[in-house]
Amino acid sequence: MGANVSQLEREIGSDLFPANEHYFGLVNFGNTCYSNSVLQALYFCKPFREKVLEYKAKNKRPKETLLSCLADLFYSIATQKKKVGSIAPKKFITRLRKEKEEFDNYMQQDAHEFLNFLINHINEIILAERNAGPSHGNGNGNGKSSGGGASTSQMATSTASKSSSTSNSNSNSNSTSNSTTTNGNSSNSTGSLNAAAGAAAATTSVLDASGGLTATTTPLVQTNGANSEPTWVHEIFQGILTSETRCLNCETVSSKDENFFDLQVDVDQNTSITHCLRCFSNTETLCSDNKFKCDNCCSYQEAQKRMRVKKLPMILALHLKRFKYMEQFNRHIKVSHRVVFPLELRLFNTSDDAVNPDRLYDLTAVVIHCGSGPNRGHYISIVKSHGLWLLFDDDMVDKIEASTIEDFYGLTSDIHKSSETGYILFYQSRDCA
Template identity: 40%
Template sequence: MGANSSKLEKALVDFPEGERYFGFENFGNTCYANSVLQSLYFCRPFRENLLQYAAKLHKDADDNLLTCLADLFVQIHSQKKKSGVIAPKRFVQRLKRDNELFRSYMHQDAHEFLYFLFNEISEVLEKSEKDKLSAAQNGNISTSSQQPTPKTWVHELFQGTMVNEMRCMQCETVTSREEAFYDLSLEIEHNSSVTSCLRNFSATETLDAEDKFSCDTCGCLQEAQKRIKIKQLPKVLCLHLKRFKYVEDLQRLRKLMYRVVFPFELKLGNTSEACDAADSVYNLFAVVVHIGSGMNHGHYVALVKSHDHWLFFDDETVEPIPESVVRTTFGSTQEYSSHMDHGYILMYEIQSSDPPQTASNSS
């Protein structure tokens, strides 16, 4: 069933006039990119900032992955019809040009693509801001000679901060290192939940035997306790469920078919020590689903929420779906099952009583 199906058109009657629901053409195993791009299009603050960025672009601006993405979003947003199919050819060509990993027609990883995309577009925005600061300095405007890395709207929306903490069991010295993140990669267990996975993410781990810690204070290897704490939460929280595990005996990656329940409303009070965690409630708006038995073969689709309705995006196909379909991607209660549809990347937006706004720094 295509994006112009009567089922979709009938459902879209109840949707706002300004929204667009377009499938993406597949250019030979580009479902990994299509599913992530659909999820990001329905991240309202990301879309609004990107459209604002596109509106300010000079016609002679350098071509890069961000300008190609902005062009794609403008193309969707400016369509007269509510639904149809668009070919993201320019974006895919640029992606393959910028990263040889995505040049082959082999099955690619949606999480690797998301990680690369965030880093690539934030670098473009950072460079733009640095160029503005350099121009300001040349114009004799008082600015510091050593400017910190500019914070862009991509950082404001998706970037959080974690603290890697290490405590030596001998001298009790605690060393800590802050680290920024765009997403959290969570180890999963069978018949578990995202909430329990988040708790395990921040659980204390003892390093001993072959894994001892090199303590600078003691000057030798010591047993230590390692812990990761989330210091600051982002406005848009991306969770990556680590469904692919390397098995030594098989000499390859194996997909974990585990059932992992994820909530539509995620409360982080019991899972994070971040100062804002107690009151933080996140709403699920997108799920990138991996269909198949292994990493090197399979298919990606996106389930997205738009104006309280869920939709299914499978390359060119767009269909309205009930919320119950999203629950089927939790996985089977049986570890070895014929059920192949599993939530792989989850996107949550922080709950707010205010209407969606663009980030303050619209680079």
């Protein structure tokens, strides 16, 4: 290799460097590691990247949107002449701050809340452009359902865990440090999302008696015309949960389906993602002030409830709820419990009538929180690309070994200690690779 070849290219080797692939870091604008880490994770989710680049190819773009800016960024990375380097996503960040004022400051936002906003907002843009028709420049092709499409034309209201464990972590980050002192506020949040002004959808939250898992979804306002068809966002990220409740008085079983874009998981010490999902689907008794109103009995009765996955999404996004309010400390803290996330994942908490119960997932990307608490820290991401594992720390990109992933499971003791822990996991279905 020549003298101008980067260290990363040397580590990978010219013979092993994937053809037509590019590994570019993203410049940090003083506080944007929360965005950079999520964007890198999404870029290496193959179905998502392909749809964004397809949007770029088809869209005539009469006006700038957050989706068009994202498409331009992905296209810029994918068409670079160099194999490695860095790009400043200035246009995307500028548009993001225009779309949502909470991001228009120099306080680092929570990466999960950014992910929720981005995915939902992209979906809203697609719906709005579809509703405007072909003259808007992107009225055909984007909403067409493929084989992995959603099984329902509308999305239900979101459910949120009864535990107040999601945090809006605001921190002031430095692109050269993995853990930086910050100034900010941590607010109690269910992880739901405020829809942007003029959007075609809104997000609501309802307390979920199961307490262990959260589904973040967006109900569509329009119920007819083109908006009744699923978008490619649905096709990639949307799954279905089914909630089964059995009245202990009359034995009547009622069920309700709810759609989700991502699942939020409570964390316990020395557990695994599989264990967390199993616990979510354990049967829970609804009693006392939490009784179930049985339509058959026409009164509130004790009942048993369980929630299972009915449709597994193409990309399964799992959010580990690392930020929790602790009464004894009178503040939010970071929970650095050790939670193992395997390279391969199969869900065992599926319903009896699940659409694709045997779906096997491969770990594709992990957004990692580095720091000691919700009010301070930094975000990085690790991704798998063509069999290689790479670490993206803003504009820096390094090759890592698969064994390094274990360093991000969490701590077995002293959970208040500064740590680098997996925060958002992206699992890609093997049948769409």
